[in-house]
Amino acid sequence: MKKIIITLLALxxxxxxxxxxxxxxxxxxxxxxxxxxxxxxxxRMVRAQISAPxxxxxxxxxxxxxxxxVKNSDGVWTGDSAPQDEGFHYYxxxxxxxxxxxxxxxxxxxxxRWGSGIDVPAADQDFYTLKNVPQGKVAEVYYxxxxxxxxxxxxxxxxxxxxxxxxxxxxxxxxxxGGGEDEHGWPQQGRTGIIMDNLIAAGKAVPFIIVMDxxxxxxxxxxxxxxxxxxxRPQGGAPQGGQRPQAxxxxxxxxxxxxxxxxxxxxxxxxxxxxxxxYRVYNDCQHRAMAGLSMGGMQTHSIALANPKLFSxxxxxxxxxxxxxxxxxxxxxxxxxxxxxxxxGSRELENRIGGAADPRPITEELGKTGMNTVFYVxxxxxxxxxxxRRALYNFAQKLFK
Amino acid sequence: MKKIIITLLALxxxxxxxxxxxxxxxxxxxxxxxxxxxxxxxxRMVRAQISAPxxxxxxxxxxxxxxxxVKNSDGVWTGDSAPQDEGFHYYxxxxxxxxxxxxxxxxxxxxxRWGSGIDVPAADQDFYTLKNVPQGKVAEVYYxxxxxxxxxxxxxxxxxxxxxxxxxxxxxxxxxxGGGEDEHGWPQQGRTGIIMDNLIAAGKAVPFIIVMDxxxxxxxxxxxxxxxxxxxRPQGGAPQGGQRPQAxxxxxxxxxxxxxxxxxxxxxxxxxxxxxxxYRVYNDCQHRAMAGLSMGGMQTHSIALANPKLFSxxxxxxxxxxxxxxxxxxxxxxxxxxxxxxxxGSRELENRIGGAADPRPITEELGKTGMNTVFYVxxxxxxxxxxxRRALYNFAQKLFK
Numbered sequence: 013m014k015k016i017i018i019t020l021l022a023l024x025x026x027x028x029x030x031x032x033x034x035x036x037x038x039x040x041x042x043x044x045x046x047x048x049x050x051x052x053x054x055x056r057m058v059r060a061q062i063s064a065p066x067x068x069x070x071x072x073x074x075x076x077x078x079x080x081x082v083k084n085s086d087g088v089w090t091g092d093s094a095p096q097d098e099g100f101h102y103y104x105x106x107x108x109x110x111x112x113x114x115x116x117x118x119x120x121x122x123x124x125r126w127g128s129g130i131d132v133p134a135a136d137q138d139f140y141t142l143k144n145v146p147q148g149k150v151a152e153v154y155y156x157x158x159x160x161x162x163x164x165x166x167x168x169x170x171x172x173x174x175x176x177x178x179x180x181x182x183x184x185x186x187x188x189x190g191g192g193e194d195e196h197g198w199p200q201q202g203r204t205g206i207i208m209d210n211l212i213a214a215g216k217a218v219p220f221i222i223v224m225d226x227x228x229x230x231x232x233x234x235x236x237x238x239x240x241x242x243x244x245r246p247q248g249g250a251p252q253g254g255q256r257p258q259a260x261x262x263x264x265x266x267x268x269x270x271x272x273x274x275x276x277x278x279x280x281x282x283x284x285x286x287x288x289x290x291y292r293v294y295n296d297c298q299h300r301a302m303a304g305l306s307m308g309g310m311q312t313h314s315i316a317l318a319n320p321k322l323f324s325x326x327x328x329x330x331x332x333x334x335x336x337x338x339x340x341x342x343x344x345x346x347x348x349x350x351x352x353x354x355x356x357g358s359r360e361l362e363n364r365i366g367g368a369a370d371p372r373p374i375t376e377e378l379g380k381t382g383m384n385t386v387f388y389v390x391x392x393x394x395x396x397x398x399x400x401r402r403a404l405y406n407f408a409q410k411l412f413k
Numbered sequence: 414m415k416k417i418i419i420t421l422l423a424l425x426x427x428x429x430x431x432x433x434x435x436x437x438x439x440x441x442x443x444x445x446x447x448x449x450x451x452x453x454x455x456x457r458m459v460r461a462q463i464s465a466p467x468x469x470x471x472x473x474x475x476x477x478x479x480x481x482x483v484k485n486s487d488g489v490w491t492g493d494s495a496p497q498d499e500g501f502h503y504y505x506x507x508x509x510x511x512x513x514x515x516x517x518x519x520x521x522x523x524x525x526r527w528g529s530g531i532d533v534p535a536a537d538q539d540f541y542t543l544k545n546v547p548q549g550k551v552a553e554v555y556y557x558x559x560x561x562x563x564x565x566x567x568x569x570x571x572x573x574x575x576x577x578x579x580x581x582x583x584x585x586x587x588x589x590x591g592g593g594e595d596e597h598g599w600p601q602q603g604r605t606g607i608i609m610d611n612l613i614a615a616g617k618a619v620p621f622i623i624v625m626d627x628x629x630x631x632x633x634x635x636x637x638x639x640x641x642x643x644x645x646r647p648q649g650g651a652p653q654g655g656q657r658p659q660a661x662x663x664x665x666x667x668x669x670x671x672x673x674x675x676x677x678x679x680x681x682x683x684x685x686x687x688x689x690x691x692y693r694v695y696n697d698c699q700h701r702a703m704a705g706l707s708m709g710g711m712q713t714h715s716i717a718l719a720n721p722k723l724f725s726x727x728x729x730x731x732x733x734x735x736x737x738x739x740x741x742x743x744x745x746x747x748x749x750x751x752x753x754x755x756x757x758g759s760r761e762l763e764n765r766i767g768g769a770a771d772p773r774p775i776t777e778e779l780g781k782t783g784m785n786t787v788f789y790v791x792x793x794x795x796x797x798x799x800x801x802r803r804a805l806y807n808f809a810q811k812l813f814k
Contacts (some may be wrong), residue, residue, distance in 0.1 A: 044527050045595070045630070055787075064511035068467060087510060087786050105513075112463030112506075118525055119520045121430060127446050142564050144557045151552035152606070156545045169551075179581050194446070207551070229446070276570050290576050347652040384442055 029085075033057065033092070040117070043098075050052035056132045058093040060105060060114060067108050074103035074130075080217055085297045091216065097359075098134035099380045099398020100201045102127060105240045120201050124192040124302070129158045129201060133288055133396060139311040139405050140203040145213035146172035150205045159274060160232030164225065166283070167199045170291070171219035181292050183299035184410040186279065186323070187404075188308030190331075195226040197305075198404075210409040216410045220301075223287055227304070227311050230274035238270075276315045297348055301411055304328025307402045325411055327353040329403040330360055330395050333371040336378045353407045355388040357399035386410060434458065434493070441518070443501075443532045447515040451504075455535045458496040461506060461515055469511050475531075476777035499761075500799025501602045503528060521602050525593040526753035530602060535799060540569035540806050541604040549604045558683040560675060560721045561633030565581035565626070567684070568600045571692070572613055572620035582693050584621045584700035584813040587724070588805075589628045589709030591732075596627040599805075602798045608806055621702075624688055628705070628712050631675035639671075675691065677716045681723065698749055702727025702812055706801045721746035726812055728754040730804040731761055731796050734772040737779045747784065754808045756789040758800035787811060 037051035049061040060072040065087025071078040072091045081091030102122045105114050113119055113127045120129035130347050148171045157164045166338070174182065188398050189197035198204045204222060211217035231237035288295045302323040304312040309331015316326050316334075320342055326349065328334070336351050354375045364370070372387055379385035388406045390399040438452035438460050450462040461473040466488025472479040473492045482492030489640055504522045506515050514520055514528045521530035549572040559563045575583065588605070590598035599605045605623060612618035632638035689696045703724040705713040710732015717727050717735075727750065729735070735753050740746050755776045765771070773788055780786035788806045791800040 046525070063512075064509055066469060066510040067508070068469075100607055107468070107508045107511050108465055110463055110471075110508050111517055112434075112511075113520075115513055115526060115528070119514075124447070125516060129770065142555060144564060149552040149554050151550040153550050154543060154548045154602075154628035162544060199553075238450075244690045364547075372634070379591070 024138070040130045041133075042120055042129055043116055049116045050128075050131050051195060052128055052130070056095040057096065058092075058096060058101075058103070058130055059066075059090065059387055060103075061090045061116070062090060062105060062107075062114065063088045064107055065172075069106075069108055071106040071112065072103065073106050074101055074384030075372030078106060079232050080337055096140075097192065097393050097396060097398060098132055099393060099396060099401065100129055100131050101396065102129055103412070121196045122190075122193045122201065136402070139183070139210055140207050140401050141210075141215075142206050142297050143210060145209055148172045148174070148201045148205055148209050148212075155282065155286045157232065157278055157381065159235060159277045159281055160230060161234030162232035164278070164282070165226040166195050166223060167223070169205050169208060169222040169288070171221070172209060172291075173212075173219055174221075178251060179292075181299075182295050182300070183218075184257035184287060184291075185220055185222045185226050185291050185301040185303060185325075185408075185411060186283070187222050188302070188311055189224070190304075190306030191228070194228065198222075198224045200227065202401060202404065206403065207401065208408060211405065211408055212299070216224045218412050220412055221291060221293060223279070223283065223289070223387055228271060230271045230278060234275055249396070255386075262316050272311050272314050273318075276318060277313060280319070281321075285324075297321050297324045299324075299412065301327065301351075303329065303402075303407060304331060304393065305329040306331050317342050317345065317409055320348050324350040325346050325353075325408045326351065327403070329355045329400050329407075333374045334378055335374050336381055339378060339383065349383060351384045351386065351410055352409060353386045353388065355390065355399070355406070357390045357405035358397070359392070359394035359397060362388060420683070422653045425453060439529045441467030442518055443519050443535075444531055445519055445660065450517045450532055451515060451529075453533050455559045457496040457499065459497060459502075459504070459506075459533070460491065462489060462491045462517070463506060463508075463515065464489050465508055469630055470509055472506065472507040473516075474507050474512065474646050475502055477554060479507060480712050488523070497533050498797060498799060499533055499538075499792050500531060500794060500797060500802065501532050502658075502797065503530055505529055508773030510703055513698050522597045523591075523594045523602065537803070540611055541608050541802050542611075542738075543607050544611060544614075546610055549573045549575070549610050549613075551600045556683065556687045558633065558679055560634030560636060560678045561631060562684055565679070565683070567596050567624060567626040569625070569657070569668075569688070569692070570600070570606050570609060570614050570623040572622070572791075574612060574613075574620055575622075575693075582700075584619075584702070585688060585692075586621055586623045586702040586809075586812065587684070588623050589703070589705030589712055590625070591705075591707030593711055595629065596625050599625045600622075603802060603805065604780065605790060607804065608802065609809060612806065612809055619813050620750055621813055622688070622692060623686065626679075628676045628709055629672060631672045631679060636675055638791050653808060674719075676712060677719060680716065681720070698722050698725045699751065700725075700813065702728065702752075704730065704754070704805075704808060706804075707729040707732045707796065718743050721749050725749050725751040727752065727755075728756070728804070730756045730808075731758060731802050734775045734778055736775050737782055740779060740784065741780075752787065752810060752811055753779065753787045754804075756791065756804035756807070758791045758794035758796060760793070760795035761800070762790060766797075 034053050037162050039048050039051045040050050040052050052057045064070050070081040070089040074093050078095050079091050081089040085090050104111050105126050151168050154163050154165050154311045187198050212219050235245040239315045300323045302312045309328040313332050375385050391403040393399040426762050435454050438454045440449050441451050451458045452518050469483040471490040475494050481496050482490040482493050484490050505512050505528050518529040520527045552569050554567050554569050586601050607684050613620050701724045703713045709728040714733050776788045791803040794800040
């Protein structure tokens with residue numbers, strides 16, 4: 013009798029779920045060529061599928077939750093997530109305890125690993141959709157760093173008109189990723205080149221160059237990597253899913269603050285000089301911006317205060333604020349600064365951790381002292397890429413004007 | 414008694430194997446940042462490792478062979494392959510029947526999927542090793558194609574000196590991937606930018622531009638994709654491991670020869686005009702080369718014969734030959750051509766399928782008629798990337814001289 017009741021309850025729950033779930037799943041735009049799965053429906057639920065005929069358990073691991081998948085008679089497992097926020101999410105599959113990338117998706121670097129990502133359609137996705145407008149380029153560039161004593165790797169966006177104007181000089185934005193991410197974040201999941209080409213084609217942003225470097229990996233023969241604590245990184249262990257890159261995660265970068273000052277030195281001694289020697293750019297702080305998300309925002313904040321003559325335009329995306337007190341305590345900062353842009357996802361503001369101070373009044377207070385401040389909130393998103401795509405879209409329209 | 418004998422035999426085999434195997438495994442250069450596995454030893458054996466505590470069977474799938482891995486008490490599986498050829502190999506793991514990427518490796522597009530790859534150290538790896546020499550750029554470029562009616566994606570290499578010589582014009586090589594691969598192949602597993610920067614820095618190649626496009630994906634609104642046969646692609650099925658990209662594989666491209674003529678049209682009407690409008694390049698066939706590997710070599714062969722005024726410099730890498738008869742039957746070919754470069758891996762020549770004609774005497778015969786021919790053989794490699802890296806290294810030294 014008890015068994016029948018449980019069965020009826022389960023059946024009722026299943027019916028209720030299927031009544032609520034819209035069966036309008038479509039392949040994600042972030043799938044590998046020719047792959048149907050993963051899919052997303054109009055409720056922003058993610059459906060994954062994989063052939064694993066001999067597995068006992070397969071789970072879809074997304075947004076910090078592991079969803080059980082179900083096997084059919086062909087050995088193919090299928091499972092659905094709860095609705096996700098609009099925009100980009102890291103995820104993975106768990107097969108009999110092994111956390112692995114989904115063979116159906118394209119791969120992205122975040123949560124300290126190359127792994128699966130999925131783009132959930134958004135009402136405002138037009139601004140980061142590839143269109144037939146004049147196209148800039150995102151170039152992969154290696155350069156030698158005297159600070160690290162090694163070759164480093166970055167991406168540099170140049171606007172479409174750059175090649176057509178052989179005498180024109182351009183301003184430059186140095187744009188940083190978050191913790192557990194690297195220089196691939198902004199060009200790939202951030203869709204930086206596409207956002208900029210669309211903005212420039214619409215006349216909404218002035219053309220500028222964007223340099224995207226690795227702000228976590230600052231080690232080399234001239235700046236040795238700190239020893240890991242014994243047994244620090246589990247061997248063969250994939251990172252846990254659903255981890256969003258967040259300040260404070262990732263071990264090494266926060267072992268000390270050394271990687272921030274190392275990256276400042278790399279900027280001052282290697283990266284900015286390389287860019288200014290190889291591109292037609294202005295070489296004064298009035299034509300230089302720095303911005304970053306999360307950990308990259310904290311780096312931007314530190315570097316802007318440590319050397320206020322480096323960048324006149326500053327963006328902090330889900331990475332803190334500038335207070336009036338900090339600005340007042342930093343000689344030269346106020347005179348050189350043209351813009352302080354602060355942004356968050358709305359869910360970050362709703363769920364401030366441990367009673368953290370509300371960044372909006374802090375920013376407004378700074379604005380009242382005559383600084384040019386902008387406070388932008390991305391609707392219905394959290395500490396995730398959709399917040400940062402939207403922040404870039406808004407920030408870029410204010411820059412160098 | 415029988416059991417004891419079997420145990421003794423197994424023990425003896427294991428001892429014999431371990432006696433032969435050198436325990437000098439090191440992390441592969443193609444690993445994800447911070448990952449120790451996969452590893453390679455000095456015998457070019459690959460050792461993979463993954464945590465899969467609840468799995469019944471885990472295999473390392475490389476070079477067409479699946480090697481059983483063994484679980485330890487922590488649920489971590491480890492397994493070794495037989496010795497591999499020097500250079501780059503696609504591989505994957507199989508966990509309870511699911512073929513998935515190894516979370517330890519970087520990912521590459523080949524065998525019609527993004528998946529794991531590993532670079533096995535080679536005696537001659539210096540030529541494709543990143544060095545502190547003047548660095549060119551590999552740029553990601555989108556452009557509109559009138560042939561497909563859609564935006565297309567390619568990579569364009571410009572040499573280090575390109576930005577420093579605002580009036581100098583450059584020749585261009587159009588360089589194509591193989592079947593089951595795409596435009597990522599040459600810049601990533603091919604290490605094209607690094608090979609060229611090292612060659613140019615050593616004075617061994619003249620600086621030129623390289624355009625790497627997608628020669629398989631030629632469909633769009635203006636050139637609809639052929640219908641797949643019903644049930645053609647299994648859902649959720651990952652490609653089988655060990656498949657090397659090879660002419661004839663991959664279904665669609667060989668449904669007809671349409672993709673070859675479509676790619677020729679894209680070259681003539683969209684790609685070459687886009688490059689010549691946006692880069693400082695010569696616009697005559699004497700300064701244009703085309704080369705490709707495997708399927709891309711067959712495309713190069715077809716396009717060179719269909720339009721002998723398009724490219725004066727031709728490279729066919731593991732993708733066939735030009736015969737005297739073909740050249741004689743193609744008006745204008747002989748007059749316009751400056752070089753026919755033919756290459757193979759030595760194992761391809763040793764193992765010619767179905768008594769295929771030896772390409773060396775065919776090439777030598779053509780050379781005797783006054784054509785500039787080069788026949789290059791990569792030692793101890795097969796139909797794989799090490800053959801093509803070496804071919805590019807040799808071909809580039811002959812180009813535009």
